[in-house]
Amino acid sequence: MSHDKDTVTHLRLNPDDVGQQDAQSLLDAIQSDLRYEEVIHGCLNCGVCSGSCPSHRFFDYSPRIVVQTVLSGDAEAVKGMMDEYIWACAQCYTCAMRCPFHNSPGGLVMIMREVAVWRGMEAVHRLLKPYGRVLLKVLSIGNQLTPDMIQPDFFPDWGPKIPWSSTDLAIKRKAIPVYTLQVTTSAWRVSPETSYELYSIYEETGVFRLIEEIDPNLYEVVADMVEDLRDMVESAR
Amino acid sequence: MASNTIDSSIKTTGWEFVTKTVDKRALIKNQKPDPREELAELEAQGEVKVIHITEENQPITVETLLGRTKRIPTNKLWHHKSCGQCGNIPGYPTSIMWFMNKLGLEYLDETHQTSCTAWNYHGSGTSNLVALASVAVRNWHRAYETGYFPLIHCGTSFGNYKEMRNLLIEHKDLRDEVRRIMHKVGRELVIPEEIVHYSEWLHVLRDRVAAMRVYDVSNIVTTVHPACHVWKLVPEDVIYDPAVYGGERPAPTTAILLELGAQVADYSTWYDCCGFGFRHILTEREFSRSFSLERKIKVMVEEAHSDVAITQDTGCTTTLDKNQWIGKAHGYNYDLPVIADVQFAALAAGADPYKVVQIQWHTSGWQKLLDKMGIDWRASKDAYEAYLEELRAGKEPDQLYIPPVEQPV
Numbered sequence: 001m002s003h004d005k006d007t008v009t010h011l012r013l014n015p016d017d018v019g020q021q022d023a024q025s026l027l028d029a030i031q032s033d034l035r036y037e038e039v040i041h042g043c044l045n046c047g048v049c050s051g052s053c054p055s056h057r058f059f060d061y062s063p064r065i066v067v068q069t070v071l072s073g074d075a076e077a078v079k080g081m082m083d084e085y086i087w088a089c090a091q092c093y094t095c096a097m098r099c100p101f102h103n104s105p106g107g108l109v110m111i112m113r114e115v116a117v118w119r120g121m122e123a124v125h126r127l128l129k130p131y132g133r134v135l136l137k138v139l140s141i142g143n144q145l146t147p148d149m150i151q152p153d154f155f156p157d158w159g160p161k162i163p164w165s166s167t168d169l170a171i172k173r174k175a176i177p178v179y180t181l182q183v184t185t186s187a188w189r190v191s192p193e194t195s196y197e198l199y200s201i202y203e204e205t206g207v208f209r210l211i212e213e214i215d216p217n218l219y220e221v222v223a224d225m226v227e228d229l230r231d232m233v234e235s236a237r
Numbered sequence: 238m239a240s241n242t243i244d245s246s247i248k249t250t251g252w253e254f255v256t257k258t259v260d261k262r263a264l265i266k267n268q269k270p271d272p273r274e275e276l277a278e279l280e281a282q283g284e285v286k287v288i289h290i291t292e293e294n295q296p297i298t299v300e301t302l303l304g305r306t307k308r309i310p311t312n313k314l315w316h317h318k319s320c321g322q323c324g325n326i327p328g329y330p331t332s333i334m335w336f337m338n339k340l341g342l343e344y345l346d347e348t349h350q351t352s353c354t355a356w357n358y359h360g361s362g363t364s365n366l367v368a369l370a371s372v373a374v375r376n377w378h379r380a381y382e383t384g385y386f387p388l389i390h391c392g393t394s395f396g397n398y399k400e401m402r403n404l405l406i407e408h409k410d411l412r413d414e415v416r417r418i419m420h421k422v423g424r425e426l427v428i429p430e431e432i433v434h435y436s437e438w439l440h441v442l443r444d445r446v447a448a449m450r451v452y453d454v455s456n457i458v459t460t461v462h463p464a465c466h467v468w469k470l471v472p473e474d475v476i477y478d479p480a481v482y483g484g485e486r487p488a489p490t491t492a493i494l495l496e497l498g499a500q501v502a503d504y505s506t507w508y509d510c511c512g513f514g515f516r517h518i519l520t521e522r523e524f525s526r527s528f529s530l531e532r533k534i535k536v537m538v539e540e541a542h543s544d545v546a547i548t549q550d551t552g553c554t555t556t557l558d559k560n561q562w563i564g565k566a567h568g569y570n571y572d573l574p575v576i577a578d579v580q581f582a583a584l585a586a587g588a589d590p591y592k593v594v595q596i597q598w599h600t601s602g603w604q605k606l607l608d609k610m611g612i613d614w615r616a617s618k619d620a621y622e623a624y625l626e627e628l629r630a631g632k633e634p635d636q637l638y639i640p641p642v643e644q645p646v
């Protein structure tokens with residue numbers, strides 16, 4: 001993985017900063033992100049963003065307050081938001097569509113989430129717990145949702161038809177008339193070569209390092225899978 | 238109610254005003270440079286390779302929000318599948334391929350594709366810009382080396398890839414870093430001339446698709462849920478057409494429904510998200526359930542008397558479809574069918590509801606919709622159950638398509 005200082009601070013987070021939670025350094029990491037200037041151009045404090053924000057309607061959350069707080073430079077207040085507040089955002093980008101300054105509060109929230117995860121902030125571990133299954137799939141095969149993930153015990157509120165989707169799955173998937181879809185543990189058949197390339201991307205971009213920090217158990221499983229697949233692909237070459 | 242202009246009896250508080258005076262006017266006044274022109278300059282400098290739309294792709298030209306033109310390739314397409322569709326709404330990709338077969342179009346569907354990984358990114362933050370851009374370029378390069386043009390099935394992939402395309406064009410250091418990583422995996426930095434969503438493909442072919450209609454759908458009242466990551470995330474190159482809501486709302490999906498002869502009913506929360514929330518569907522389920530019911534399904538039924546909610550993206554189809562049953566606990570008995578535009582078109586064109594449209598994976602009551610359309614879904618169900626038996630007995634499955642480079646094992 002590249003450790004070039006300029007590259008890591010501008011393009012992505014510095015691997016040496018994992019776990020670093022000093023408030024000013026968090027704000028610096030947000031504001032030095034390459035995308036920061038794309039998502040914030042000033043703020044009228046007009047509240048148009050919050051006016052059509054779905055999360056504002058349901059939670060104690062306002063994109064206007066997120067933008068104003070980051071622009072105020074109050075690092076402690078920004079840090080306070082990163083632990084819980086910003087995770088209410090539904091990432092719909094209605095705010096970006098409407099902001100007269102062409103800001104993207106939703107885009108700012110994503111930068112803040114990345115920093116919060118990278119720095120291992122307290123709420124992140126709890127917030128990411130239900131993501132274990134998605135993370136395992138996305139890390140191992142690059143699919144995020146697979147047929148075998150739709151189980152009634154995981155989605156009890158989806159009603160009585162869900163058990164149909166999870167029983168006799170192999171045959172029902174075989175009955176989908178597209179060869180690539182006739183599988184149960186991935187959304188489509190993914191070639192080993194493709195997963196192999198994906199692992200190289202995760203390794204080079206620090207994603208594996210990040211997972212190792214935030215969920216060591218998950219990382220151990222993924223690392224075994226990576227090793228097996230590497231052996232397989234390399235011996236086939 | 239049925240109309241393609243804004244119904245004066247239903248107003249979206251302030252939204253039309255804002256759309257005209259803030260979004261469109263401001264975007265038109267302060268137009269950013271056209272990324273495609275910048276991409277052409279980078280190509281001329283030898284900085285990037287471009288996946289061009291060629292005559293073989295049989296492109297059709299449309300107008301976008303900013304009045305720029307966008308060429309939509311219709312042939313020789315590389316299916317960039319959606320994990321949420323393939324995993325949970327399999328009739329979505331099968332309907333696209335069914336139409337391509339019927340229209341005699343060439344395509345490639347293969348196993349050398351990853352998802353965009355952006356659902357996980359938006360939900361959990363466990364990725365980063367370079368990783369997202371590298372995943373995008375890896376998929377683009379795979380399409381490039383096959384000679385097929387990428388057609389993006391998922392709305393989030395579509396929005397994310399437009400974002401990555403723009404950032405790669407604007408930032409040399411991002412290009413350099415992605416190029417370095419691509420070399421490690423034996424690939425090059427390539428960027429498509431246009432990022433194209435399947436709903437745009439369906440939109441430009443709507444006259445040919447509608448000509449295949451075998452069921453009269455003029456009595457069907459549809460309501461459209463435009464997907465946030467399709468039209469709000471990088472809105473500049475979304476297709477608008479003066480014939481659809483006076484050019485004030487995105488044209489794809491609404492236009493194919495009108496072309497098929499269905500009614501398209503307006504409703505006051507058309508612009509709201511579905512409640513998917515990326516992480517909310519997994520971790521804040523109460524939000525997803527309440528928002529989808531209160532702000533979408535309830536309004537579609539009570540205001541617009543909708544027979545069916547029509548979607549153009551993955552997470553929205555799932556959220557709107559799956560979250561209705563639990564509403565019964567609060568006396569919400571809407572049971573509104575939810576299907577994608579291409580599935581509705583396939584049904585209208587006579588595709589088998591079970592075998593092709595895979596309607597059986599949808600949760601909310603689609604039976605009454607198919608009855609109203611005059612489709613004999615019971616016969617389709619019987620045939621499907623018999624087919625499952627044959628598969629259990631070891632029959633090789635029927636295929637709409639087999640990848641040329643791989644054969645079923």
Ligand code: SF4
Binds near residue numbers: 067102
């Ligand atoms: S809409 Fe834009 S300018 Fe207005 S408060 Fe939100 S971010 Fe600030």
Ligand code: SF4
Binds near residue numbers: 053
């Ligand atoms: S992206 Fe987030 S902040 Fe913006 S409108 Fe949607 S939920 Fe609100």
